[in-house]
Amino acid sequence: MSQALIEKQFPPSTADKIQLYTLPTPNGVKASIALEEMGLDYDTYRINIMEGDQFTEAFKAINPNSKIPAMIDPDGYGGCRVTMMESGAILLYLAEKTGQFIPSDPVEKNECIQWLFFQIGSIGPMFGQFGHFYRFAKETCKDPYPTERYKNETRRLLAVLEERLKDRDFIMGTDYTIADMAIFPWVRVLSGFYEAGEFLNVAEFEKTIAWAARCESRPATARGLTVGSAD
Ligand SMILES: N[C@@H](CCC(=O)N[C@@H](CS)C(=O)NCC(=O)O)C(=O)O
Known part of the structure; x- marks a missing residue:
């Protein structure tokens, strides 16, 4: 029933491709960065959270919590279709796949x-609340x-983060991992979309800034950062 609902609203271009439902926000880009870096074939559906696409019945059949990103892999565990919410779970799934x-x-x-859990439990919620009050709720x-x-x-x-990165190129040392993919999009949004670089004195965290730039300079990661944008 719910599969029919999803496919009616988001007809898959190819039945065996991964289907990604997203928007290029700090949570959304984690999934597209991973898909690009891993060289997986996928279709993207732009979910416009400013216009309420996340609250449609079809989207809630993929993610009952009405948040992006969400993903369907028709070739999941044992070759069966798997439907996923939560960016951290998606990253872990793709890394293990x-x-x-x-x-x-x-x-x-x-x-x-x-x-990875440090991002999901601390960085995402805290930076997100900061952005809300600093940028969006200023007037109210x-x-x-x-x-x-x-x-x-x-x-x-x-x-x-600065302490962790003082003697490492990436969160886990020399190798770029899903932990970097999860965390750096939240660091870049502080000076970017939230326009809070000076207010937070982000420049003080030199190693962290250099690491975020290192992540972003990877071609596949840079491609992942734009997936789901409005062209
Ligand atoms: N813990 C979730 C958070 C996802 C999330 O908050 N996504 C935001 C965009 S960054 C969203 O969909 N917001 C829509 C809304 O709150 O209505 C995850 O990591 O996937």
Whole structure:
């Protein structure tokens, strides 16, 4: 039933391709970066969250939580169709499917997953709340408390990254992994879309800025950053 609903609204161009439902936001680009870096074939459906596409019944059949990104792999576990929400789960799924961008050593793999969860549990929610109060709720919320609170937490998290990156090119050392793909889009949005680089004094976190630029300079990653844009 729900598969029919999804296919009616988002007819797949090729039945056996991965279907990605997204928009180029810090959460959305994680999935497209991974798909590009891993060389997987996929179709993209732009979900315009400003116009409420995420609340349609067809989209909720893919992600009941009405958030992008979401993904369908017709060739999932045991060759069966798998439907996915949550960017961290999508990254982990794709890394395990392809055996790429995740360490094979179990100790290092676990450490990589810890940093992935650090993004999902801390960086995403805190930076996101900071952006909301600093950029979008400026007029409706005059109380400085929330902006101050999330500014402090954002800077504290940037300091955690700075420490991790002081002697590493990437989060896991020399290799680019799904942990980098998850975290750097949230760092670039601070000076980019949120226009808060000066307010947060992001320049102070030199290693982190250099690492984000290193991630972004990868051709496949740069392609992933634009997937789902309005052409
Ligand atoms: N924990 C989720 C968060 C996803 C998320 O918050 N996506 C935002 C865009 S960055 C969204 O879809 N917002 C639409 C809404 O809140 O209505 C994930 O990592 O996938």
